[in-house]
Amino acid sequence: MNSPALQLNDVSVSLGGTTLVENVSFSVQAGEIVGIIGPNGGGKSTLLKAILGLHPYTGQIKLASPAAVGYVPQYFDFDRSFPLTVRELFRIRLGRSAFSSRNDNAARTLLRRVGADDIWTQQLGVLSGGELQRVLVALALARQPELLVLDEPSTGIDIGGEETLYNLIKKLADEQKITIVFVSHDLDVVYQYADQAVCLNKRMTCVGAPHTVLTEEVIEHTHGKLIKPFRHHRHA
Amino acid sequence: MSILGSDLFLRALVVGVLFALAAGSMGTVVVIRRMSFFADAIAHASLTGIALGLLIGVDPLWAVLVFSVLIALGMGALALRKILALDTIIGVFYSTAVAIGVLIIGGLKGVRVNLDAFLCGDILAVTSSDVWVATVLVVLVVVVFGLLLGPLLQLALNRDLAQVHGVRVWLYELIFMVFMAIAVAVGIKLVGIILVGPLIIMPAAAAKNVSRSFVTMLAVSVIIAIAGAVVGLYGSVWLAAPTGPTIVVVMAVFFALSLAIRPLRSR
Numbered sequence: 001m002n003s004p005a006l007q008l009n010d011v012s013v014s015l016g017g018t019t020l021v022e023n024v025s026f027s028v029q030a031g032e033i034v035g036i037i038g039p040n041g042g043g044k045s046t047l048l049k050a051i052l053g054l055h056p057y058t059g060q061i062k063l064a065s066p067a068a069v070g071y072v073p074q075y076f077d078f079d080r081s082f083p084l085t086v087r088e089l090f091r092i093r094l095g096r097s098a099f100s101s102r103n104d105n106a107a108r109t110l111l112r113r114v115g116a117d118d119i120w121t122q123q124l125g126v127l128s129g130g131e132l133q134r135v136l137v138a139l140a141l142a143r144q145p146e147l148l149v150l151d152e153p154s155t156g157i158d159i160g161g162e163e164t165l166y167n168l169i170k171k172l173a174d175e176q177k178i179t180i181v182f183v184s185h186d187l188d189v190v191y192q193y194a195d196q197a198v199c200l201n202k203r204m205t206c207v208g209a210p211h212t213v214l215t216e217e218v219i220e221h222t223h224g225k226l227i228k229p230f231r232h233h234r235h236a
Numbered sequence: 237m238s239i240l241g242s243d244l245f246l247r248a249l250v251v252g253v254l255f256a257l258a259a260g261s262m263g264t265v266v267v268i269r270r271m272s273f274f275a276d277a278i279a280h281a282s283l284t285g286i287a288l289g290l291l292i293g294v295d296p297l298w299a300v301l302v303f304s305v306l307i308a309l310g311m312g313a314l315a316l317r318k319i320l321a322l323d324t325i326i327g328v329f330y331s332t333a334v335a336i337g338v339l340i341i342g343g344l345k346g347v348r349v350n351l352d353a354f355l356c357g358d359i360l361a362v363t364s365s366d367v368w369v370a371t372v373l374v375v376l377v378v379v380v381f382g383l384l385l386g387p388l389l390q391l392a393l394n395r396d397l398a399q400v401h402g403v404r405v406w407l408y409e410l411i412f413m414v415f416m417a418i419a420v421a422v423g424i425k426l427v428g429i430i431l432v433g434p435l436i437i438m439p440a441a442a443a444k445n446v447s448r449s450f451v452t453m454l455a456v457s458v459i460i461a462i463a464g465a466v467v468g469l470y471g472s473v474w475l476a477a478p479t480g481p482t483i484v485v486v487m488a489v490f491f492a493l494s495l496a497i498r499p500l501r502s503r
Binding site: 049052053073078079081084085088089092093 | 268270386444
C-alpha cells in the first residue's frame with residue numbers, strides 16, 4: 001500500500017488551557033473521502049484547523065504534500081456589501097493584484113470545473129450559498145491540492161445545492177485522486193459520500209467505513225441519545 | 237495677494253491631496269475590515285505624540301509619527317495575542333493616550349499651545365518641510381499599499397483562508413497598522429486629531445455605496461478623497477472656517493449623495 005496522503009498519530013489540541021481534541025489517530029489514502037462527524041463543540045473544526053496548521057497541537061500530523069492543501073472554511077464571514085467580484089477574488093488570489101488579467105483564463109477554467117463559470121463578473125455578496133461554496137472550492141483548487149479540507153461545506157446551502165457540491169467533491173476524489181477531508185454533522189451525507197467516517201466528540205469514538213462503524217451505539221455515544229442513524233433517499 | 241495664491245495655501249493643498257491619496261486608498265481596506273474605530277483611536281492617541289513633541293522640543297509631525305506607530309504596534313501586538321477583543325484593546329489605549337496627552341499639555345510650562353489647531357486642523361501650521369516629509373511618506377505608503385493590496389484583501393475576506401494560502405497574517409496586520417499611523421500623522425496638521433479618523437473612512441464608505449467592483453471602489457474613494465480635500469480647503473478659506481470640519485462637511489455631502497445614488501445602483 002502507498003504511504004498515506006494524511007496520517008494523524010495521537011493528535012491532541014488544547015486552546016486557552018482547554019483540551020478540545022484528544023488522542024485522535026487515523027490515516028487517509030490518496031483519493032479517499034473522509035467525513036469527520038460529531039456534535040457541535042465536539043472538536044471537528046478544531047481538528048481541521050490543526051491539520052491546516054492554524055492551531056497548535058501535540059502528536060503527529062503527516063501530510064504527503066504539505067504545500068498542496070486546499071481549504072474551504074465553514075464561515076466565509078465577510079461584509080456582503082463589499083463590492084469584490086468573483087473575477088477580482090481570483091485575480092488577487094492568483095496574481096496578487098486586483099488589476100491583473102494575466103491569470104483570468106486559468107481562473108475561468110477552475111470555475112468551469114466547479115460549474116460556476118457564469119458568475120465570473122458577479123459580486124461575492126450577491127451569490128447564493130451554493131455558488132459561494134463552489135467559488136471557494138475553485139479557489140482551493142488553484143493550489144492544485146492533493147488534499148482538500150472542507151469545514152461543514154453545506155452550511156447555508158439548500159438540498160439541491162448540497163447534492164451538487166458533494167457530487168463535485170466525489171468527482172474530484174474519483175477523477176483527480178484528490179484526498180478529501182470534510183466535517184459534517186449530517187450522518188446521511190457521511191453515509192452517502194465518505195469512504196471513511198471519523199466520529200469525534202473530543203475523543204475519537206469510531207473510525208472506518210461508514211456502514212460498518214456508524215452503529216446506533218457509536219452514534220449515541222458521539223451525538224447523544226436523541227439522534228438515531230438514518231438514511232433517506234435523495235432525489236437525483 | 238489673497239491667501240489662495242500664497243505659498244501657504246499651496247502647501248496646504250499639496251499636503252491635503254497627498255493625505256487624500258493615502259486616506260482614499262487605505263480607507264477601502266479600513267472600511268472592509270471594519271477597522272474604523274482603530275483609525276480613530278490612532279488619531280486621538282496622537283495627542284500624546286504632539287504633547288511629547290512639545291515637551292522634548294521635537295517637531296510634532298515626527299513625534300506624532302513615532303508615537304502613532306508605537307501605539308499601532310502596541311494595539312496590534314496585543315490583538316494578535318487574542319487575550320482581549322480588539323475594541324477593548326482600542327478603548328484602553330485610546331483613552332489612556334488622550335489622558336496622558338492632556339496631562340502633559342496641561343503641565344507644559346512656558347509653552348503656548350494652540351490646542352484648536354491640533355484638534356481641528358490649521359492650514360497655517362503646514363510648513364515646507366511638512367510638505368517634503370508628507371510627499372515621501374505618502375509615496376511610500378501608496379506604493380507599498382498597492383503592492384500588498386492582494387494579501388490585505390485576502391486577509392479582509394477570511395483570515396484563516398489567507399493564512400492557509402501563505403499570507404503571513406501578523407506581518408500584514410502590523411504593516412497595515414503602521415501605514416494607518418503614517419496616514420494619520422500626515423493628516424493631523426491639516427484636519428486635526430478629531431477629524432483625521434473619519435476622513436480616512438468617509439471617502440471609502442461613500443465609494444462602497446456606489447461601486448460594483450473593488451477596483452471601482454478604490455478609484456472612486458481616491459477621487460472623492462481628493463475632491464473633498466480640495467473643495468474643503470478652498471471652502472475653509474472662503475468661509476474663514478477651520479479646515480478639518482469644512483473638509484468633513486464636504487465629505488459628508490459626498491456620502492449623502494452616494495446614499496441617494498445607491499438604490500439606483502442596487503440590483
